[in-house]
Amino acid sequence: MRPIVVIPARMAATRLPGKPLADIHGAPMIVHVWRRAMEAAIGEVVVATDSTEIAEVVRAAGGRVQMTRPDHPSGTDRVHEAVSVLDPTGVHDAVVNVQGDLPTIAPETIRAALAPLMDTAVDMATLVAEITRPEERTAPQVVKMVGTELAPGRFRCLYFTRATAPWGEGPLWHHIGLYAWRRAALARFVALPPSGLEQREKLEQLRALEAGMRIEAAAVRAVPLGVDTPEDLERARELLR
Numbered sequence: 001m002r003p004i005v006v007i008p009a010r011m012a013a014t015r016l017p018g019k020p021l022a023d024i025h026g027a028p029m030i031v032h033v034w035r036r037a038m039e040a041a042i043g044e045v046v047v048a049t050d051s052t053e054i055a056e057v058v059r060a061a062g063g064r065v066q067m068t069r070p071d072h073p074s075g076t077d078r079v080h081e082a083v084s085v086l087d088p089t090g091v092h093d094a095v096v097n098v099q100g101d102l103p104t105i106a107p108e109t110i111r112a113a114l115a116p117l118m119d120t121a122v123d124m125a126t127l128v129a130e131i132t133r134p135e136e137r138t139a140p141q142v143v144k145m146v147g148t149e150l151a152p153g154r155f156r157c158l159y160f161t162r163a164t165a166p167w168g169e170g171p172l173w174h175h176i177g178l179y180a181w182r183r184a185a186l187a188r189f190v191a192l193p194p195s196g197l198e199q200r201e202k203l204e205q206l207r208a209l210e211a212g213m214r215i216e217a218a219a220v221r222a223v224p225l226g227v228d229t230p231e232d233l234e235r236a237r238e239l240l241r
């Protein structure tokens with residue numbers, strides 16, 4: 001495969017305004033994410049943004065930026081626009097979407113998301129980690145993946161939900177919102193209207209499942225810290241100290 005890594009970033013965050021530029025030991029958060037993606041060493045890394053401020057700090061760090069429209073409904077749409085402009089002939093056949101609020105993500109975690117695409121039957125791939133804290137089993141903000149284990153640490157995804165699922169004894173899997181797309185699947189996905197279950201659960205990946213797309217997940221050791229609040233930011237600073 002010839003993948004490209006795209007990091008969507010925007011300034012409009014309600015709980016932590018301007019979070020891509022939040023300082024973590026002398027560098028903006030978006031630069032830390034870009035560095036982790038570069039360290040993954042799976043392909044070219046591009047930050048997709050509609051903010052000139054974000055673009056300036058990424059370029060100052062040596063990174064590549066693709067400016068995008070400001071009216072995208074999701075980061076996935078922003079990623080698709082960026083790749084379409086950067087690579088209109090389709091040289092890159094896989095796209096890894098790394099969220100711009102994961103400054104502590106391990107490079108090997110990013111690499112793990114690409115592995116299921118080695119199977120040509122897979123349209124998109126994502127990550128999961130086993131839930132170990134009892135309170136997370138019932139927390140609606142912790143999205144669970146329900147799937148069939150194909151091999152140790154690899155699953156075919158059947159559903160994603162905020163409910164506690166599946167029922168009964170056994171592990172529950174925390175879904176991590178990092179995606180690797182086959183290029184054609186990404187184009188198909190953004191052309192689809194939002195689906196019923198997607199709107200009900202507020203989970204974008206359900207649109208792909210409802211459209212019959214095959215999603216597989218690779219298990220990783222831990223859920224990377226997503227920075228959404230000032231408390232999360234302080235924790236990221238401590239982890240990266």
